[in-house]
Amino acid sequence: MGGDHGLAVTIPAAVNLLRTHSHVFVHLVGQQVAIEQSLSRYRNLDPTRFAVVHANDVVTMDDPPAQALRGKKDSSMRVAINLVKEGVAQACVSAGNTGAxxxxxxxxxxxxxxIDRPAIATAMPTMHHGMSxxxxxGANVDCTAEHLLQFASMGSALVSALxxxxxxxxxxxxxxxxxxxxxxxVKQAAELLRQSNLNFYGNVEGNDIYKGTVDVVVCDGFVGNIALKASEGVAxxxxxxxxxxxxxxxxxxxxxxxxxPILRRVKRRLDHRRYxxxxxxxxxxxVIKSHGSADAFAFECALVRAHDAVQNGLLEKITQAMVPLSAEADAA
Amino acid sequence: MGGDHGLAVTIPAAVNLLRTHSHVFVHLVGQQVAIEQSLSRYRNLDPTRFAVVHANDVVTMDDPPAQALRGKKDSSMRVAINLVKEGVAQACVSAGNTGAxxxxxxxxxxxxxxIDRPAIATAMPTMHHGMSxxxxxGANVDCTAEHLLQFASMGSALVSALxxxxxxxxxxxxxxxxxxxxxxxVKQAAELLRQSNLNFYGNVEGNDIYKGTVDVVVCDGFVGNIALKASEGVAxxxxxxxxxxxxxxxxxxxxxxxxxPILRRVKRRLDHRRYxxxxxxxxxxxVIKSHGSADAFAFECALVRAHDAVQNGLLEKITQAMVPLSAEADAA
Incomplete structure (x- = not known):
């Protein structure tokens, strides 16, 4: 239901995912009548491959996270995440309010x-068709060195999965x-990273994000959010x-x-929708967060990312990555 | 002497400044023989409008600031800044090591x-031919709210001067x-800014730097450096x-x-050398710091900036801007 365009984007993207990924089952969570109306445009949908799950409420972009959490217990967001909790679904994708x-x-x-604190990670394009x-x-505005170390482990697991x-x-x-x-x-985090079993390159600067110097760039949420938004601004x-x-x-x-044709190729190479x-x-x-302004192509990319994360055992990889850190913490 | 190209850039830029600004006097500080050799290429230079000031040492890009400060007391950087201290020169421009x-x-x-701590400020291009x-x-990696307030006052004075x-x-x-x-x-700084007599717009995000939402964007040196470098990377x-x-x-x-011709116009509008x-x-x-990789055109822009700052009373404007802050601090 969420994002700037709601069902006009999420339904076509989900329908396309069903077409391209023959083993996927999609739960469409939200206001049933509206969803069914959106679906009625499509013919030949296989009814055994999707379900509409009704949810009364919708979290708006302006809802404070606490209000969305406590005041909207039947929101599409909450119901979708409950499906993951119950093991009915393996992943949840939303274009809604990030904080909520x-x-x-x-x-x-x-x-x-x-893991003390979850973090938000995204891929960025780099020179020579790569990504970092x-x-x-933005999930964590104040971080300790230990948090940064955990982010590094999780980011490393994400890259190896995706x-x-x-x-x-x-x-x-x-x-x-x-x-x-x-x-x-940052100095303490560097020390922890050097002692860890991660493949730590060392310090990188803002421009290294786009040079592709490393696969994973670790920072606190305040710096990361501002670097990302500044990058969007320049683009x-x-x-x-x-x-x-x-x-x-x-x-x-x-x-x-x-x-x-040339400008279109440039655009395609740098197309943020692919990321x-x-x-x-x-x-x-x-749990995958789509950009609120995503179109159907971009939202489908987010769906594919969720699929790939499940398929390649992202959670197991993160859990494995945390074992040496916990052992060290216990030893200390 | 500094920067990636040394005299090959600084001398032609200085010569051009003399041509375009008829009331300027330039002190060329550095290794006399090398400077005079560079100057010998130019004819019709008016010897009453410049002087070569010899300095034995050169601060390299790798010198730690403390070493440059204590170990190289006859560096071109030190001698040039001494000229400003003595009132012989009104401004110093260098393409050398920023920390030093x-x-x-x-x-x-x-x-x-x-002022508790000096800060480094630069202009960035914005939509509709503006700048912020x-x-x-990068001068201050850890800042208090009071430091951010001082940066805001100084930035405001700089924009009104330039x-x-x-x-x-x-x-x-x-x-x-x-x-x-x-x-x-940041929350405390926002409160101080709201109470100040500055024209405080409120919070802005990374992309606002390039939207031109405000004239002055205030942040600590860690965030500012990373935002700037990330921007360079995207560009x-x-x-x-x-x-x-x-x-x-x-x-x-x-x-x-x-x-x-179109791509050239695009390049000119976004030309970082102009900033x-x-x-x-x-x-x-x-004191003005040129980018180390500046060419003669870019270095001349830095020289012009120094000239304009002096001409328009930058130091007086900053001093005036600090008066209400000091009065408040005294009252508190």
Whole structure:
């Protein structure tokens, strides 16, 4: 039900997922009448591969997380996460209110052993057609060094689950590569990472996110959110300026027509929709948050990400990754 | 002497400044023989408008600030800042090691009354041909709310000096616009800003830097540095991808030739060289840091920025801006 476009986006994406992934079963959670109306447009849907699960309430984008958690116990978000809790569904995907989704998921599912705080991770495009995974992106504004170490383990597990990479390289986001750089928390986290069994590259800087220097970039949620939003801002400024200049005169409009296939390829390579679907990591269940403004293609990417995370045993990988950390904590 | 290119960049930029600004006098500080050799290429230089000031040492990009400060007392950086201290020069511009420049400038010049810590500020391009000024960009990795308030006052003074804006709008960089967002320091800073006589807009997010929502964006140096570097990373990724795709085939290369004037206009509008010259604010003297990789055009922009800051009374404006803050602190 959530996001800027609601069912107009989520239903076509779900229908497409059913077409491309023949072993998937989809629970469509929300207001039954509206969902069935949306579905009536599609013919030849196999009724054994999906179910409509009614939920009375909808969490709005403005609901404070506490209110969504306590005041809307029959929201589509809550009902969907309950399905994961009960083992009826293996993953939940939502385009709704991030804070509410995190609060409900954390309350209902609880965290995995050894995880103090869940984190939000997303993939970003890098040079040479690669990608890097950044976390946390806003779930935790104040973090200790131990939290950053946990994020590193979870991010490493996510990359090995979704990209099939063994031993992904982990970088710590900082204001310089040298060991002496950064605030105390970051310096302590670097020390913990060096002692861990992760493939720790060392400190990385903001531009390394897009250079693809490492597979996983670790930071607290305050820094991560601002880095991500600043990046969005630059991308919008650049694409806006390019659009402006190609529309400036009849000659530039003609050039735009000629250059269209090239500009389209550029757009496709950098298409943020392909990276849609942030993982809420550290919970006892797979929960994926789609961008609120996602279109059907972007939402389908988030659905595929949820599918892949389940298929490749993300939760088991995170649990395994936490074992050495817990052992160390016990020893200490 | 500093930066990636040294005299090959700084000398032509200085010569050009002399040509375009008829009332400026330039002290060229560094290794005399090398400087004079660089100057010998230019004819018709008016010898009454510049002086070569010899300095034995050069601070390298790798020198730790403490070493540059204590071990190289005859460096070009130190000698140049001494000229400002003595009132012989009104501003110092360097493309060298940022940490060393800040350490030396702070030690030699001291801070203005009411300023606990100097900050680094730079201008960024925004939509609709505007610009926003962001600080701090890395001088202070741990900040209190009071420091952020001082940064806001200094940033506001800088914008009114360099852009002639009365009462510039100030935003506090945060992970959401709502008052409840952010860590404790940021929430306290917002409260101080609301009580101040600055034109406080409220919280802004990372993308607002490039939207031009406010004139001044305030943050601690850790966040500011990472936001800036992440932005650089995205810009490089996008321009690299565009270049790649326009070089892909003979057809795309032909399109590139046709679209060249358009792409050049895009580049000019977003040209980071035009924004070169970060201000070290809060010192008893104007000190401008050029990007290390600056070319002659970019370095000249930094020189012009220094000139404008002096011409428009930046130091007086900052001192005035600090008066109400000191009065409040005294009252408290």
């Amino acid at each position: 989704l995190m609060a409900i998921a954390r309350f209902v599912l609880k965290t995995l052993p050894g 995974t950044v976390l946390d992106l 990209q099939g990479k063994m031993n992904p390289a982990v970088g710590l986001l900082n204001i310089g590569e040298e060991i002496i750089k950064g605030n105390d928390t 919008q400024l650049m694409s806006g300026t390019i659009r402006d200049e190609f529309q400036r005169s009849w000659f530039s409009r003609l050039c735009a027509v000629l250059a269209y 849609n679907g942030a993982s809420l990591l550290g919970l006892r269940g797979v | 420049l800040m350490a030396i400038a702070r030690f030699v010049l001291k801070t203005l009354p009411g 000024t962001v600080l701090d960009l 852009q002639g804006k009365m009462n510039p709008a100030v935003g506090l960089l945060n992970i959401g616009e709502e008052i409840i967002k952010g860590n404790d320091t 490089q990724l996008m321009s690299g991808t565009i270049r790649d795709e326009f070089q892909r085939s003979w057809f795309s290369r032909l399109c590139a030739v046709l679209a060249y 070169n010259g970060a201000s070290l604010l809060g010192l008893r003297g104007v």
